[in-house]
Amino acid sequence: MENEKVNVVVNGKNVSYPLTATSTLGEIVKKFIGEYKKMNMLLTSVKRGEEVIPLDKISELKDSQLISGETIEMQFVDMREYAINTIDTASEYVDRARQNCYTVNQLFTNGNIKEGLQQFQYLMEGIESINAILSGILKLMGGTLTEKDLSYLNVGGTMKRIEKILPTLESALKKGDYISVGDIVEYEIPDELTLYEEIMQKIKGILTRKVN
Structure with missing residues (x-):
């Protein structure tokens, strides 16, 4: 050859x-x-x-x-440019998820359970996508993050806050208490989504700083 x-x-x-x-x-x-x-x-x-x-x-x-x-x-x-663009995409997901929180609660409040559950499923899938993107970015950055960076991001603390909501949400779903599900979705999940957004913007700031 x-x-x-x-x-x-x-x-x-x-x-x-x-x-x-x-x-x-x-x-x-x-x-x-x-x-x-x-x-x-x-x-x-x-x-x-x-x-x-x-x-x-x-x-x-x-x-x-x-x-x-x-x-x-x-x-x-x-790599850093890719991560920054990915963060911008994830931020759009966060905005859509935040809007969907209100929609889910309104549907449950109005007794539209079937559509409410469907929108709730979309919301959960969106949050899973945000989680996957965030995990992927952190993995991609790998050794470029210092201990100071990791402490500043506090990803673990944010994840624990979100995990605390899930048992209450799952319990309400099992009981068919959709009013409670809607309340949790509209009044608690958006705060956690805001934390996601803050982490991603912090990562973006770190990446921009390292580029410059």
């Missing part, structure tokens, strides 16, 4: 990559992830020919053999 190569395009730039008998998609992606990680850059997309490969599927294709002349495209972005 001497002189055979794969066309690799990284952030729009062509990079020649020599092909061996054991070259795989996983190998090439891992190589570039390692190189760009040193520059605090994060892989956001992979394309093989015309096929877009979801990032969570790359591990399944790690042993996929490469073919001489084929094109692999990868896109990397600045």
Whole structure:
């Protein structure tokens, strides 16, 4: 396979990559992830020919053999810039969840239980998404956060506050006490959502400070 190569395009730039008998998609992606990680850059997309490969599927294709002349495209972005943009998206989720808290209570108060439960489910899914985003950002930042940063964020304290609400909420749901569920949703959960927002803005401030 001497002189055979794969066309690799990284952030729009062509990079020649020599092909061996054991070259795989996983190998090439891992190589570039390692190189760009040193520059605090994060892989956001992979394309093989015309096929877009979801990032969570790359591990399944790690042993996929490469073919001489084929094109692999990868896109990397600045890790901190990506985190800041993700925080902005999460902030929109928080705003929608906060608005939904009022909607849920109004539906339960008016006796519209079926739609109230549906909106309540959407609300819980939204909060789970916010949790996942926050956890992902913290994982992404990894070693860049100092002990002082972690103390300032107080993520653990916020999580404990939210966890205290859940048993009361679950108990009211089991009893079919939707008035209580609505009250908790409208008058307690928004305060916790505000704490989420504060944490994310603190993270954004830390990231901006580190960039500057």
